[in-house]
Amino acid sequence: MKLSALAGTAFPELNAALSGRAGALDIAAVTADSRKAGPGALFVAIAGSKADGAGFIDDAAERGAAVAVSAAAHEGARIPVLQVSNPRRFLSVVASRFYGAQPETMVAVTGTAGKTSVASFTRQIWAHAGLAAAMIGTTGVIAPGRKEYGSLTTPDPVMLHGLLAELAHDGVTHAAMEASSHGLDQYRLDGVRLAAAGFTNLGRDHMDYHATIEEYFGAKMHLFDRVLPKGSPAVINADDAWSARAEVAARDAGHRVMTVGRSGSFLCLKRVEQKRDSQFAEILHDGEIYEVRLPLAGEFQISNALVAAGLAIATGVTARTALAALEKIEGAAGRLELAGKAANGALAYIDYAHKPDALEKVLTAVRPFTTGKVVVVFGCGGDRDRGKRPIMGEIATRLADVVIVTDDNPRSEVPAEIRGEILAAAPGATEIGDRAEAIAHAVALLRQGDTLIVAGKGHEEGQTAAGVTRPFSDLAEVRKALEGIQS
Numbered sequence: 001m002k003l004s005a006l007a008g009t010a011f012p013e014l015n016a017a018l019s020g021r022a023g024a025l026d027i028a029a030v031t032a033d034s035r036k037a038g039p040g041a042l043f044v045a046i047a048g049s050k051a052d053g054a055g056f057i058d059d060a061a062e063r064g065a066a067v068a069v070s071a072a073a074h075e076g077a078r079i080p081v082l083q084v085s086n087p088r089r090f091l092s093v094v095a096s097r098f099y100g101a102q103p104e105t106m107v108a109v110t111g112t113a114g115k116t117s118v119a120s121f122t123r124q125i126w127a128h129a130g131l132a133a134a135m136i137g138t139t140g141v142i143a144p145g146r147k148e149y150g151s152l153t154t155p156d157p158v159m160l161h162g163l164l165a166e167l168a169h170d171g172v173t174h175a176a177m178e179a180s181s182h183g184l185d186q187y188r189l190d191g192v193r194l195a196a197a198g199f200t201n202l203g204r205d206h207m208d209y210h211a212t213i214e215e216y217f218g219a220k221m222h223l224f225d226r227v228l229p230k231g232s233p234a235v236i237n238a239d240d241a242w243s244a245r246a247e248v249a250a251r252d253a254g255h256r257v258m259t260v261g262r263s264g265s266f267l268c269l270k271r272v273e274q275k276r277d278s279q280f281a282e283i284l285h286d287g288e289i290y291e292v293r294l295p296l297a298g299e300f301q302i303s304n305a306l307v308a309a310g311l312a313i314a315t316g317v318t319a320r321t322a323l324a325a326l327e328k329i330e331g332a333a334g335r336l337e338l339a340g341k342a343a344n345g346a347l348a349y350i351d352y353a354h355k356p357d358a359l360e361k362v363l364t365a366v367r368p369f370t371t372g373k374v375v376v377v378f379g380c381g382g383d384r385d386r387g388k389r390p391i392m393g394e395i396a397t398r399l400a401d402v403v404i405v406t407d408d409n410p411r412s413e414v415p416a417e418i419r420g421e422i423l424a425a426a427p428g429a430t431e432i433g434d435r436a437e438a439i440a441h442a443v444a445l446l447r448q449g450d451t452l453i454v455a456g457k458g459h460e461e462g463q464t465a466a467g468v469t470r471p472f473s474d475l476a477e478v479r480k481a482l483e484g485i486q487s
């Protein structure tokens, strides 16, 4: 494909260069990583958090790149270097044109917690309605006949558009994806053609990346004010402290706002009755009450289910079909997932709560059906927001009866120091660094009526410490420990 066709007219600063020889160059690949550049590649130089891609233009040229695009002029390069003001947005737009196809109906969801769950539920509702549907997010890619473990919540544009094109060629017509604040801030989604977008909630997260909560919220709102085409449906959970501001942002951007939840008007939650591992909800839509038995524990899952149902309805599924599908829904992997039961009936869950609000929600969610003690095992990741450590220690101490502090991906940090920062706000907690040991200890404590939450890793398959990732699964460890006490 010719560079002029790939770049189009969205970058006026390129017009002069594209009308010359550079515009006629045939582009064989698009990359922002010089190490992946090959013959005929277009290399987009990005100033990142660790490195400046502009320093790798010569490396890309040596590997055969035909042309580079950068924010700054680059004298003396062996290949033409064109200047654009925003290389990240350029990369997204060009990657989407290079790969071409996307599932016809794409939706994205943002918010601090619940994105993976909403994307998963939306996929399941579409599938229930007979549509070929996929999800892309923290847990990876799920599509008909395809299930792959992922690494980023919102993949980088080149990987994302390669994937979307593959899905479209495989016949997938509907796809739900997660829009992380990093992804929005870095323009990773700017080439995606969205039919609708959703917002779940906002809490403390990624304070190592965003300077303030306002900036973090602003990044999330780019889903509405930059990515979603004007006039599209915006499905907003109405029950969060930030809901009103998200509604204003979506309205100001010219979207059709659909609110869901207890204070919602499109799907209004009138009543919930908690059962042990399910809940019964009455939902008002368009003057009619729908009764739904959701086979998942935790009231936050109702909130996620309503955002998902809103997105499915916004993209053409009838309300009756969407709400009926909720009765068959499965939780996303590692999200309040029942790992097993002890012989005495105590329940052992794994959950992906690795931030304060999520930990608070999950511990609150299990209390109504716990007649004994709530036991929690958790830690905090290294090389990530340090401020959340004492906050999570306080939450665990306030909401659980037994607190066990352990390691969760210490990465390059000293594990005992991370634990110490949590323990400073968790008097009475037990410290067991080795995560498998901590889980075994917690499981052995379980008595009738107790509930165990192993929080923080959810679906993850490894434990990263001192630069090495070793296979590790909370699910497998809980099951092993349960077998251990039962044999």
Ligand SMILES: CC(=O)N[C@H]1[C@@H](OP(=O)(O)OP(=O)(O)OC[C@H]2O[C@@H](n3ccc(=O)[nH]c3=O)[C@H](O)[C@@H]2O)O[C@H](CO)[C@@H](O)[C@@H]1O[C@H](C)C(=O)N[C@@H](C)C(=O)N[C@H](CCC(=O)O)C(=O)O
Pocket (backbone or CB within 6 Å): 032, 033, 034, 035, 045, 046, 047, 048, 049, 050, 051, 052, 053, 056, 138, 151, 152, 153, 154, 155, 156, 157, 180, 181, 182, 183
């Ligand atoms: C902080 C962050 O978001 N980093 C992501 C970002 O890196 P960056 O743009 O800062 O890049 P950089 O490492 O400084 O390098 C700058 C440029 O030089 C290029 N380079 C570098 C070396 C070289 O030899 N040649 C070369 O061309 C790099 O390819 C890059 O384009 O863009 C990269 C490509 O898309 C990502 O792989 C990388 O994710 C890192 C691994 C990461 O850990 N990201 C996490 C924090 C993240 O994005 N998380 C969110 C939210 C998670 C959630 O809450 O669910 C997510 O969406 O997953």
Ligand SMILES: Nc1ncnc2c1ncn2[C@@H]1O[C@H](COP(=O)(O)OP(=O)(O)OP(=O)(O)O)[C@@H](O)[C@H]1O
Pocket (backbone or CB within 6 Å): 111, 112, 113, 114, 115, 116, 117, 118, 138, 153, 178, 200, 201, 300, 301, 303, 304, 332, 334, 335, 336, 351, 352, 353, 354, 357, 358, 359, 361, 362, 458
């Ligand atoms: N609506 C919600 N409100 C508050 N907490 C929630 C909600 N949904 C899920 N959680 C909590 O957050 C954890 C992560 O949920 P989920 O993976 O769906 O969210 P996410 O936004 O994709 O998170 P991440 O950014 O970590 O990928 C769950 O395991 C649960 O503890």
Ligand SMILES: N[C@H](CCC[C@H](N)C(=O)O)C(=O)O
Pocket (backbone or CB within 6 Å): 354, 380, 381, 382, 384, 408, 409, 456, 457, 460
């Ligand atoms: N996307 C999040 C996941 C954190 C999961 C937790 N297990 C940890 O390692 O802190 C991050 O990279 O910050």
Ligand SMILES: [Mg+2]
Pocket (backbone or CB within 6 Å): 115, 116, 137, 138, 139, 153, 178
């Ligand atoms: Mg996620």
